[in-house]
Amino acid sequence: MSATDITDLGVYQVFTGGGTGSGFLIAPTVLVTNCHVVAPYRQVAVELRDRRRVLGTVRRIHPQRDLAIVELASAPGGEILAIHAAADLKPNQPISIVGFPVGLPLSITDGVVSNPSQLLDGQHFVQTDAAINPGNSGGPMLDAARRIVAVTTCKLRAADNVGFGIPGGDAQTFIDGFHAQTAPFGVQCPACDVLLEHAERYCASCGSDLESLELATYFDPPAPHPLVGFVEDALTGAGVDPVLARHGAANWSFYSGSAPIEIWSCCSEHLCFASPLAKPGKQRLGDLFRYLLGAEHAPFAFDLDDNVIRLHLTLHITDVFAHGDRAELAAWVAKFVASADRFDNQLAADFGCEPAPATQLTFWKEQARS
Amino acid sequence: MAITSLTYAAPVRRLPRPLNLDYALLEAASAASDDGHVDDAIHKVFAHLFPGAAVGDLAAQPFTFVQGSSQVTARVEDGQLAITVPLVRLPPTGNAVAALRYALTTISGSGQLYQPRLRGDELYLEFRDKLTRMHPAKVLEVLRRMPVEADRCDDWLVGQFGAQPLERAAIEPLSDDELARAEAVWRTHWDEVEELLKESQRKRSTWFLNEVSAIALFRVQFVQPICGYLLARISESAAVWNDGQGDPAKREAALARTAREMKAVTSAELRANLGHARYALAPLAEGQPSTLAGYFGSGDYIETIDKYRTQGKSFEAALALISSCTYLLARYAWPEDVAAALMDGLAKAGGKPWRDAAALLWDHCKGLVEQFCGDASGGEGGEPDGEGGEPDGDDAELEAATTDETIDDSSRDEETP
Numbered sequence: 001m002s003a004t005d006i007t008d009l010g011v012y013q014v015f016t017g018g019g020t021g022s023g024f025l026i027a028p029t030v031l032v033t034n035c036h037v038v039a040p041y042r043q044v045a046v047e048l049r050d051r052r053r054v055l056g057t058v059r060r061i062h063p064q065r066d067l068a069i070v071e072l073a074s075a076p077g078g079e080i081l082a083i084h085a086a087a088d089l090k091p092n093q094p095i096s097i098v099g100f101p102v103g104l105p106l107s108i109t110d111g112v113v114s115n116p117s118q119l120l121d122g123q124h125f126v127q128t129d130a131a132i133n134p135g136n137s138g139g140p141m142l143d144a145a146r147r148i149v150a151v152t153t154c155k156l157r158a159a160d161n162v163g164f165g166i167p168g169g170d171a172q173t174f175i176d177g178f179h180a181q182t183a184p185f186g187v188q189c190p191a192c193d194v195l196l197e198h199a200e201r202y203c204a205s206c207g208s209d210l211e212s213l214e215l216a217t218y219f220d221p222p223a224p225h226p227l228v229g230f231v232e233d234a235l236t237g238a239g240v241d242p243v244l245a246r247h248g249a250a251n252w253s254f255y256s257g258s259a260p261i262e263i264w265s266c267c268s269e270h271l272c273f274a275s276p277l278a279k280p281g282k283q284r285l286g287d288l289f290r291y292l293l294g295a296e297h298a299p300f301a302f303d304l305d306d307n308v309i310r311l312h313l314t315l316h317i318t319d320v321f322a323h324g325d326r327a328e329l330a331a332w333v334a335k336f337v338a339s340a341d342r343f344d345n346q347l348a349a350d351f352g353c354e355p356a357p358a359t360q361l362t363f364w365k366e367q368a369r370s
Numbered sequence: 371m372a373i374t375s376l377t378y379a380a381p382v383r384r385l386p387r388p389l390n391l392d393y394a395l396l397e398a399a400s401a402a403s404d405d406g407h408v409d410d411a412i413h414k415v416f417a418h419l420f421p422g423a424a425v426g427d428l429a430a431q432p433f434t435f436v437q438g439s440s441q442v443t444a445r446v447e448d449g450q451l452a453i454t455v456p457l458v459r460l461p462p463t464g465n466a467v468a469a470l471r472y473a474l475t476t477i478s479g480s481g482q483l484y485q486p487r488l489r490g491d492e493l494y495l496e497f498r499d500k501l502t503r504m505h506p507a508k509v510l511e512v513l514r515r516m517p518v519e520a521d522r523c524d525d526w527l528v529g530q531f532g533a534q535p536l537e538r539a540a541i542e543p544l545s546d547d548e549l550a551r552a553e554a555v556w557r558t559h560w561d562e563v564e565e566l567l568k569e570s571q572r573k574r575s576t577w578f579l580n581e582v583s584a585i586a587l588f589r590v591q592f593v594q595p596i597c598g599y600l601l602a603r604i605s606e607s608a609a610v611w612n613d614g615q616g617d618p619a620k621r622e623a624a625l626a627r628t629a630r631e632m633k634a635v636t637s638a639e640l641r642a643n644l645g646h647a648r649y650a651l652a653p654l655a656e657g658q659p660s661t662l663a664g665y666f667g668s669g670d671y672i673e674t675i676d677k678y679r680t681q682g683k684s685f686e687a688a689l690a691l692i693s694s695c696t697y698l699l700a701r702y703a704w705p706e707d708v709a710a711a712l713m714d715g716l717a718k719a720g721g722k723p724w725r726d727a728a729a730l731l732w733d734h735c736k737g738l739v740e741q742f743c744g745d746a747s748g749g750e751g752g753e754p755d756g757e758g759g760e761p762d763g764d765d766a767e768l769e770a771a772t773t774d775e776t777i778d779d780s781s782r783d784e785e786t787p
Contacts, residue, residue, distance in 0.1 A: 269511065272480040289470035293478070294488035298498070301485040303478035304471065312480040318505035325503055 006098055006108050007049065010078030011139055013100040014038065014056070014070070015045040017228060017246045022099035022139030024148065026083070026175055028075040033138030034153055035061045035068045040221040042185065045244045048076050049106075051255075053244040060178045061218060064190035065123070065166060066153050067174045068138075081140060084147035085172040089116035089126060097130045097152055097163075099139025111161070118164065125164035126150040132163035141165040187218045225250070227271060230320045231263060234333035257341030260356075271320065273313040273333070275340035280309065281352035288351040299332055300339065308356045309347060311340050373565035375727065376585075376692055378720025379555040380713065382548050383595040384646055386703040388656045392418055399506035408501050412451065415509045416444075420650055435650035436539040437517035438597060439524055442650075444513075450498050453512055455520035457486070457493040458533035469493075469531035477523050483508065484516040492536055493527070495520045517651060522602065529599025541597060541645035548595075552644055553637060555593050559586075560633045567625055569685070576618050577674070578686055583612040583625055584693040592700035600635065600643035604628065657702035659743040665694050666735040667743060679728050688728035691735060692719060708742055 010025030014033050021037030023046065031046060038044050038058050045053040056070040093113045101107055111130025118127040126141065132155040141150040150165025177188070177195070186195040190213055192206035199219040201211055210216075224232065228250060232242035235252065245254040245263075252263040261275045280288055292302040292309065300313050313336050319329055347353040399414035409427075416425040416433065425433050432445035444453045457477075460466040473493060477486040484497035497512045527533040544552060566582040587608045590596060596604075610616060611625035666672055671690075679687035695712050698704075704712065715734035719727040 266481045269507070270481050270483075274480050286467045286470070289467060289474060290488060293470060293473060293486060293493070301478055302474065303480070304474040305479075309474075310480070314480055314483055316483060316503075316505070316508045316511070318508050319503050322503055322505070325500070 006106055008079050009098060009106075010076070010080050011098050011106060012076060012078070013047045013103075013106075013135075014138060015047060015053070015246050015248070016041045017224070017249060019248045020100065020103055020135055021137040022135065022152070023070065024098075024138075024140045024151075025076070025078060025080045026069075027080065028077075029072040031056065031070045031072060032151065032171060032175065033068050033070060034151065035063050035066045036153075037138045038068045038070060039063070040217045042221065043243045044070060045246055046070070046072055046076065053254075055241070055243060059184065060174070060181075060186055060188070060195075062174055062188040062190075062193075063213065063215070063218070064188070065170055065174060067151065067166060067171060069175070069178050081142070082147050083168045083172050083175070084143060084145075084149050085169040087117070087167065087169055089113050089143075089149055091116060094144050095126075095128050095130055095149065096142045097128070097132060097136060097139060098142060099136035099152060101131070101133035101135045103135050111163075114162070117167070120164065124167060124170075125153070126167055128163050128165065129161035130163060131161070185219075187215055190215075227265060227317065227320050230326065230329070231271070231333070233326075234330040235337075237330050238334035238337045240337060256337045257344075258355075259340035259344045261337060261340055269317050271315040271317065273315075273336050274305075275311045275336070275343075276305065276308045276356045277311055277340065277344040278309050278347045278353035278356050279307055280304075281354060284351055288347070288353070291351070300336060309353065311336070311343055373562065373569060374723055375721050376562060376689075376719075377558055378716045379551070379558070379593055380717070381593045381699075382544070382552040382555065382644075383593060385699070385709055386649070386652065386654055388703045388705060389421055389652045391652070391656075392421060396506065396510070403504075403506050408504055409446075411506050412446075412501070412504055412509055415506045415513070419510070419513055423650070435517075436648045437651055438521035438647045438649060438653070439535075439538050439541060440517050440520040441537050441539045442517045442520070446501065449501050451501055451504050451509070453484070453497040453516060455495040455517060456536040456538075457495055457520060457524045458527045459536050460488075460491045460493065461532040461534065463532060465531040465533075466491075469527055469533050472527065472531065473523075477519070482515070482519075483512050484519070493533075495523070514651065518653075522605070525597070525599045526602040526606075529602060539648070541647045544595065544641070544644050544646070549641055549644065552594055553640055556590075556635075556640060557633070559589055559593070560629045563625070563629045564633075566689070567622060567629065571622060574618075575686075576614075578689070579618055579621060580614050581686070581689045581693045583608070583621065584697055585689070586625060586629070587612050588693065588697045588700040592696050595644055595646050597645055597647050598643035600639070604632070652703060654701060654703040657698065657704040657708060661698065661702060662708070663739055663743040665698065667739045675732070679732055684725040684728040688719065688724045688731060691728065691731035692716065695731070695735070708738075711738055711741065 012023055012031065014021045014023045014037050016038060018041065019037070021033055023031040023033030023037070026032050039061055042058050044056045044058065046056045047053050054076055055073040058068060059071050060069040062068070091113055095111055095113050097109045097111070099107065109131040111128045113126060114129050115127040117124045126149065128141065132152055136152045137154070139152045140148040141152055143149045148171070149168045151171050152163070152165050154164050156162040181195055183195060183197045186197050188194070189196055189203045189206060189208065189210070191203060191208040194203065194205040196203065196215065199216040202208065203210055231252060235242045235245055240254055242252070245252040247253040250265040254261055259275050259277060261273070263271070263273050266272050300311055303310050303312060313332065315329065319325065395414045395418040399411045399418065402414060403411035412428070413425060420435065423435070428444060428451070429446040432443050434441060434443045440455050442453065442455050444451065458469070460469055470488070473486045477495065484495055487494050487496045495516060497516060524535065524538070528535055563582070563586045566585065570579045570582045587604070590604060607624055607628045611621045611628065613621065675687050675690045678690070695716050699709065699712050715731055715738070718734065719731045722730060
């Protein structure tokens with residue numbers, strides 16, 4: 001498949017407060033991914049090619065088979081690929097993995113089927129030598145006919161080129177079960193596959209002790225860390241949907257108008273807000289730099305990161321726990337969101353600045369640096 | 371002809387002694403903060419960091435202290451704690467733009483609570499926040515980091531861009547005798563670094579290069595009361611050649627360039643960059659018995675040295691022991707007897723052939739552990755990482771292929787049967 005081929009596929013990046021993964025459409029507003037990509041979140045964000053995000057509601061999860069079904073608030077478009085359920089894969093058969101490795105835009109890697117039915121931990125997997133990286137989870141493994149033959153799930157850490165996918169047949173069984181059910185949310189019993197609609201100690205069908213499998217967390221997700229709670233409350237107050245902004249653990253990214261905004265915790269002490277706004281122009285640099293360093297912008301400041309002007313704000317972790325000041329700090333967050341959208345236009349108008357090339361790479365680089 | 375030994379020179383620098391900070395004050399500050407006594411909490415943090423200093427009511431009387439070339443002022447005004455360090459006055463030339471770009475690129479940044487601020491043509495480093503948000507941990511962080519950052523930046527701005535010093539703290543000049551000794555040591559040091567670098571290129575060993583680059587940097591910091599632009603230049607270039615993860619070829623090239631440039635430094639230039647600076651805040655970490663034990667007690671690093679020592683690689687072993695002792699003296703403040711013992715080892719090994727130096731320092735360093743470390747003698751050590759063995763099947767782990775930067779990976783790993 002060529003690069004242009006994959007752009008139109010109904011394969012999208014899934015964002016939660018725990019990380020990112022991949023997923024593929026099985027209907028215009030229904031997406032399949034891994035359970036470990038979405039759990040324990042009940043709402044996730046799905047990013048479209050133009051980087052707009054759509055809210056997704058988790059409808060089904062199967063912790064044992066590592067599958068999940070997410071219903072999207074609107075149809076993102078893209079080709080819905082057929083699932084090939086037949087167990088007729090052959091060793092050395094070409095295979096392609098489509099997804100979002102390490103958070104990069106949609107990518108494809110090729111390999112072959114190393115073992116069509118590798119037994120691991122009591123379950124059968126499609127084993128492949130195609131490169132699987134963090135972020136590929138939940139994406140499709142395609143055969144030469146562009147059929148989904150497996151759902152990418154994991155790889156062996158201490159080995160090269162040993163990756164695994166959930167066979168298409170198992171994925172199809174899971175999807176068929178979902179279509180036959182009406183419950184808004186459910187977890188499939190790891191032992192007998194029956195649908196559980198509430199947290200139960202023992203499965204009513206097979207009697208398995210479900211507490212040891214920590215199923216309750218899927219029904220009643222743990223409360224977020226206070227830092228996460230603070231940011232998400234503040235974003236809500238600023239008119240930003242925090243679910244759509246989530247970009248992994250204690251990380252958020254979204255646009256305020258034309259300005260990209262990134263929020264992350266760089267260490268145990270700081271909560272950082274940054275918005276790459278513009279590149280300095282060729283003229284009036286002295287005036288521009290004097291404005292950035294000399295005008296009153298507190299509590300915000302500007303810096304230059306790879307020649308990109310960033311508006312930034314750093315909070316100390318103890319600020320977040322100073323309950324008396326939470327309202328004021330939340331107001332800072334709202335002001336930051338509004339200011340970023342204003343400043344990028346102002347810098348262009350007043351100082352001839354150029355638009356900043358904002359890519360996901362800047363976000364990853366920031367995290368690597370921290 | 372290959373270098374056969376390293377010289378030792380006693381420090382011209384006045385070795386800092388541990389300040390014996392009262393950590394109970396810090397705990398008391400946290401308790402006061404939790405009880406809502408913010409002023410008391412702030413006062414206790416200052417008392418912890420500046421033992422013996424008279425810190426009064428910051429609203430009535432600002433507290434000023436000196437950190438190298440920086441003069442730091444802390445005051446309370448309008449319900450806020452304000453900490454300010456004047457950096458420089460911008461040069462009247464085109465270099466002002468470069469200086470401002472440097473401030474925006476290098477001094478300003480996310481992840482720090484203080485930022486540069488331009489007032490007219492004067493550049494300051496500033497922190498300002500409400501008293502009600504002054505948790506001791508926050509005050510401590512700003513007081514520890516901001517003056518050090520200011521001390522690091524002002525010399526660069528002056529030396530590189532021609533900025534004018536602004537309210538700079540006085541640095542006591544060296545006596546003629548000290549200066550003569552410092553210059554002699556300086557010249558010898560960079561000559562020896564060049565010779566060691568030739569050996570490094572011949573041996574093509576990253577481990578050896580790490581030791582050479584450590585000696586190049588830490589012997590200067592240990593011996594010389596260096597400050598000013600020269601220190602900033604060395605620090606900047608050392609970020610390349612003393613980076614153990616960097617490309618060895620680039621590191622060697624950078625170190626060769628630095629050695630060449632430092633040898634070309636004139637006497638007048640050297641004089642202008644040497645002096646006994648005052649540091650209100652301990653400029654070095656306090657050396658602990660566990661620190662010594664970490665290097666010379668047990669662990670990968672000392673085992674590697676032992677392997678070299680017993681397998682006919684005395685050069686490597688001696689160099690590592692010398693660099694370790696020098697590093698410990700350069701980067702930590704030690705009680706007088708420990709510092710004297712470390713210097714005694716270096717003095718005894720100075721000028722000795724590698725084999726003799728390695729044997730002598732090995733015994734000496736092991737003796738240091740016995741003498742000073744007591745129960746800490748089994749500390750973790752090991753700069754160099756050990757070679758990883760082949761993973762066996764039982765330990766193989768499945769890695770879920772989601773991205774996740776901060777969550778403990780183990781939460782999502784499964785073990786294969």
